[in-house]
Amino acid sequence: MNWKVLKTEEDYTKASMRMMEIFHAEPNTPKGDELELLLVLVKDYDERNYQLPELDALEVIKYKMQEKGLKAKDLESIIGTKGHVSAVLSGKREITLKMAQKLKDYLSIPAEVFLHKAES
The missing domain is CATH 1.10.260.40 (lambda repressor-like DNA-binding domains)
Incomplete structure (x- = not known):
């Protein structure tokens, strides 16, 4: 799949599922590169859409x-x-x-x- 910025919950779910499928991919391989990109995209989506509670x-x-x-x-x-x-x-x-x-x-x-x- 050709990944781009995640804009919907559906995109986020697909990216998360794929990330879990290839989680153990070797670095510097096509799957390893895809995993790195997915980690960035999922983190970006999380930061834009989910507010974590502040800890006292x-x-x-x-x-x-x-x-x-x-x-x-x-x-x-x-x-x-x-x-x-x-x-x-x-x-x-x-x-x-x-x-x-x-x-x-x-x-x-x-x-x-x-x-x-x-x-x-």
């Missing part, structure tokens, strides 16, 4: 803490004193860039989670 950084931090069995005191080396940790986790104090960088690494949180609030 504090909720993600709390979830990751629970998932890893961490307590507030475990974040003191990253955020600062017990009072600072409490203020950040309660939303009374902003997460600084330095904190976000450390939390991202410590809790394995994508950096994008911290960016949404700054863009608002």
